[in-house]
Each structure stands twice: as structure tokens, then as C-alpha cells.
Amino acid sequence: MKLIEEVREIANNPVETAVSLPFAAYSDPEFYELEMEKVFRNDWVFVCNEAELSKPGDYYAFTLADEPMIVIRGKDGTLRAMSNVCRHRGTPLNDEGFGNKSRMVCPYHAWTYKDDGKLIGVSHPGNIEVNKEEHCLPQFALESWHGLVFVNINGNAEPLAERYNGIEKYLKRYNIEKFVYGDGGEDEAWDTNWKLAIENGIESYHLFKVHKETLEVNTPTRLAFYLEGQADWTLTAGELVGQSMTGLGGKLMEMFTPEKIKRLYSHYVLFSLPPNFVGILLGDTLGYLAVRPAAAGKSYIRAGTISASNVNPSKDEQAFTAAFFEEDKWICERNQTAMKSKAGKPGKLVELERVVVDFHQYLSSRLFGTTPDAAFVAKEAEDFIEK
CATH class of the missing domain: 2.102.10.10 (Rieske [2Fe-2S] iron-sulphur domain)
Structure with missing residues (x-):
């Protein structure tokens, strides 16, 4: 199959030469079935x-x-x-x-x-x-794993504690073991390939354009950066601007000093666990989205949270979340409409899409057995690792 050979040739490229996947990889039913067999029946799925x-x-x-x-x-x-x-x-x-x-x-x-x-x-x-x-x-x-439930259909995947061991040093600053309250929304059908939804969720490159009046106001693209990552997991982060300290749960005040609270609310940490989980850490809350494939051009998206505070979000917070989710749905579905184009060719990925490169290397390792690059650690990572 020509498409499989095209993906095999480029998916494991390092960031310096990385390009986007062939458009047909997001629309071809045969390629979708290969992913279901090699990825979703073979690996841990959130x-x-x-x-x-x-x-x-x-x-x-x-x-x-x-x-x-x-x-x-x-x-x-x-x-x-x-x-x-x-x-x-x-x-x-x-x-x-x-x-x-x-x-x-x-x-x-x-x-x-x-x-x-x-x-x-x-x-x-x-x-x-x-x-x-x-x-x-x-x-x-x-x-x-930290209150997040994963299943593995064939039962052959390595233990989660082994796979995600490298993330633990970043999670210590959040006392995530105290995140015992949880909630989740309904499955929402999007007319988009599962990979488009994941790639959109893990990169901050699009915030300044797609989320100009929502996320960009608080988490601007220009202040986003990479921390550490490889094929199995990646962490990025960004500086928060204009972040209000109001509405914090009482549990947070009990857990941390005022200095640590300020530090936890000065940045967000975004982490991806392929194939289908994207989470964002802020203060005493981990928000996430899960992507479940339904067909080559259809996915189910579900949002949720785990937290140290049993506090329901305000109406304003709910409206804000709904607004940027609708923006993500719009751009992913718009992107999907062009994925059967024969003239369109894969384009160069930029530095802010290093996390997308990690995701593509994950796909390559599962589909073709390739060896991904070793973990890349940015200089900013030291400030996020709890000593």
C-alpha cells in the first residue's frame, strides 16, 4: 500500500527534517484499520x-x-x-x-x-x-495511573508505572496523589480523524489564531515552550498572563504555601500520553481530553478533570471551556474536509510542533517497529522538576 510506505518513510523523522503526515493518513479507511489493530488493540488506551x-x-x-x-x-x-x-x-x-x-x-x-x-x-x-x-x-x-484508568485489549503492554516513570519528577510539584475528586463530560462526536484531534490538543502553536479571544488571552502562543519528551510521553508548558487567584479550592490552600501556590499558577504544564490522552496541569487540577476513534473521519471527544478540590466550576469557567472546545471542534472538522486532497503535500513542522514530531514517532514505533529518538530535555525543564 503506497500510503503505508509514505508514512513509514517520514513518520520517524527527527524534528529537524520532520513534515506533517500525508493527508490520506487522516482519511483512508484501510490505514485506519491498521491503526486500530497495531495501536488501539495493542497499547494502553485512556x-x-x-x-x-x-x-x-x-x-x-x-x-x-x-x-x-x-x-x-x-x-x-x-x-x-x-x-x-x-x-x-x-x-x-x-x-x-x-x-x-x-x-x-x-x-x-x-x-x-x-x-x-x-x-x-x-x-x-x-x-x-x-x-x-x-x-x-x-x-x-x-x-x-494517578487516578486515570487505562485498558489494553491484548494485555501485552508494559506496566504504566514503567512507561510513565520519567513524568513523575514533574508531577511532584502538584501533589497529584491528592487529586481524588473527578468529573467528566459526555462523549461528543466530532467529524475528524482521531490524529487531527490529538495533534490539535497537544500543540500550542495554533492558540494565537484559533483561540484568539479565549486561550490566547491567558496562555499565549509566544510564551509556550517544550519541557521534555519522546515517543511515549511529552510535556510542554507555557506562561500564564492575567491569571486570577480567585476561586481556588480550600484544599489547595491546605496543601501549599502562598509562594508555591503562586508558582503553580504562574505556568501550565501540558502533557500527552499517546495514543489518546492530553492533560493540562494548573494548581490543584488536572484537566484532560480523551480521543476515541470511531471511523477514519469520526472521533468521540470527552473532557474531564481530577482535582484536590471538590469545587464545581463557575458558570463563567464552564462557558469559557465550552467556547474553546467549540473552537477546537471547528478547526479539526475544517481540517478534516481537506484530508482527501490529492494535490496537498506534507508541510514542514516548526519548533513549536516538536510535540507533534514525538507523536508521529510514537505512531511509527507502533505501526512499523521503528526506534524513536531518545528523550529531548529542554533547558527550561530544570525549573519544573521538584527538587
């Missing part, structure tokens, strides 16, 4: 935060790489990821989204499963004996 599934029976049902799945909190307190497909004739058990059930009952023939996936009931079997132990729901690997 799902939700633990606080959203805090009570026994709380669940989140979704489809990932054509695999209907459910993450559910059992009566024993354990989070599990399992198939959301009845073992009888393949009917989805739970509607997609969040809910709470102690048992899962198939809407077709009422086969019934416990919250650990064990089959416990078969309606009207007649003279046929159904071996319940042989008809349990398949399980998938699940891990939680």
Missing part, C-alpha cells in the same frame, strides 16, 4: 478517571477498535475491564455511557452476568446444559 466509577456497580460502556467493552467497579471494590458482548449470540449487554448495575442482563434472551463477568443465569435452557464457567465474559488488562 478511558476515564477512577472517581467516575467510585461506587460498586458503577460502569462505563464504550466501543474501542470495534470491541464493545465495559469498565465496572465490582462489589469487592475492584475495577475490571471486560467484554460488553453476551456470550450467547453476541448482543451488547449495556448501553454505551455511564450507569450503575449490580448485574448485567442481556436484553435479548436475559443471560445474566455478575459484575466480575461470571455467567450466573441462563433463561429457559430446556434439556440443554450450558456450562456457565465456559461462558464468562472475556477480560481485558486494566491499570490506574
Whole structure:
């Protein structure tokens, strides 16, 4: 396939020679299927935060790489990821989204499963004996990292603690282990390829243009910079201007001295965990977006937060977030409309897109087994590492 060879040739380029991916990589169904098999069925994928599934029976049902799945909190307190497909004739058990059930009952023939996936009931079997132990729901690997829940369909990915070990030195300044409150929005359908949504989310290059009246006012492009990164994770940061100190949660005041609070609110730290997570740290809150592919030209976007403060955002804060999300949706969907262009060619990536280069090297490593560049550490990183 010509497209695969084109991507293979350029995706692992270093920043000095890096260009954008071929447009067809964002629209070709065959390439999309390759990504589903090599990336989304093979690697850790972010799902939700633990606080959203805090009570026994709380669940989140979704489809990932054509695999209907459910993450559910059992009566024993354990989070599990399992198939959301009845073992009888393949009917989805739970509607997609969040809910709470102690048992899962198939809407077709009422086969019934416990919250650990064990089959416990078969309606009207007649003279046929159904071996319940042989008809349990398949399980998938699940891990939680700082309250963020990830699943791995094939179960072969390395432990999250190993992969993200290099990030820990940056997180210490935020006392992220105290981020025990969580919230999340609804899945929002965008007519855009998942990579366009991720690339838009991880780079600050577009703020001055797309978010001129929203993010640029507080987090200007000219004050954004790279900290440290490589294929598996990247951290960038930026200086905040005109940031108000009002509305801080009481937990923050308990955790930090006034000097540290000032430091935590002088900059934001943006970190990306491919394939589908982008988070922004500010004070006592981590805001994030998750991108879930649905088709070559369609994705589900979901926002959420984890925080040390159990304080609901004000109406003004909600309106601000909604405004820049709508701007991101508009530019991503506009970008997607040109991804079938035959005349368009990949263009040079600039310094502020180094994080996009890291993301492309991640894709190359998963799709083609290439070796990414070693981590790049900017001189500014020292000021962000907690001593």
C-alpha cells in the first residue's frame, strides 16, 4: 500500500527534517484499520478517571477498535475491564455511557452476568446444559495511573508505572496523589480523524489564531515552550498572563504555601500520553481530553478533570471551556474536509510542533517497529522538576 510506505518513510523523522503526515493518513479507511489493530488493540488506551466509577456497580460502556467493552467497579471494590458482548449470540449487554448495575442482563434472551463477568443465569435452557464457567465474559488488562484508568485489549503492554516513570519528577510539584475528586463530560462526536484531534490538543502553536479571544488571552502562543519528551510521553508548558487567584479550592490552600501556590499558577504544564490522552496541569487540577476513534473521519471527544478540590466550576469557567472546545471542534472538522486532497503535500513542522514530531514517532514505533529518538530535555525543564 503506497500510503503505508509514505508514512513509514517520514513518520520517524527527527524534528529537524520532520513534515506533517500525508493527508490520506487522516482519511483512508484501510490505514485506519491498521491503526486500530497495531495501536488501539495493542497499547494502553485512556478511558476515564477512577472517581467516575467510585461506587460498586458503577460502569462505563464504550466501543474501542470495534470491541464493545465495559469498565465496572465490582462489589469487592475492584475495577475490571471486560467484554460488553453476551456470550450467547453476541448482543451488547449495556448501553454505551455511564450507569450503575449490580448485574448485567442481556436484553435479548436475559443471560445474566455478575459484575466480575461470571455467567450466573441462563433463561429457559430446556434439556440443554450450558456450562456457565465456559461462558464468562472475556477480560481485558486494566491499570490506574494517578487516578486515570487505562485498558489494553491484548494485555501485552508494559506496566504504566514503567512507561510513565520519567513524568513523575514533574508531577511532584502538584501533589497529584491528592487529586481524588473527578468529573467528566459526555462523549461528543466530532467529524475528524482521531490524529487531527490529538495533534490539535497537544500543540500550542495554533492558540494565537484559533483561540484568539479565549486561550490566547491567558496562555499565549509566544510564551509556550517544550519541557521534555519522546515517543511515549511529552510535556510542554507555557506562561500564564492575567491569571486570577480567585476561586481556588480550600484544599489547595491546605496543601501549599502562598509562594508555591503562586508558582503553580504562574505556568501550565501540558502533557500527552499517546495514543489518546492530553492533560493540562494548573494548581490543584488536572484537566484532560480523551480521543476515541470511531471511523477514519469520526472521533468521540470527552473532557474531564481530577482535582484536590471538590469545587464545581463557575458558570463563567464552564462557558469559557465550552467556547474553546467549540473552537477546537471547528478547526479539526475544517481540517478534516481537506484530508482527501490529492494535490496537498506534507508541510514542514516548526519548533513549536516538536510535540507533534514525538507523536508521529510514537505512531511509527507502533505501526512499523521503528526506534524513536531518545528523550529531548529542554533547558527550561530544570525549573519544573521538584527538587
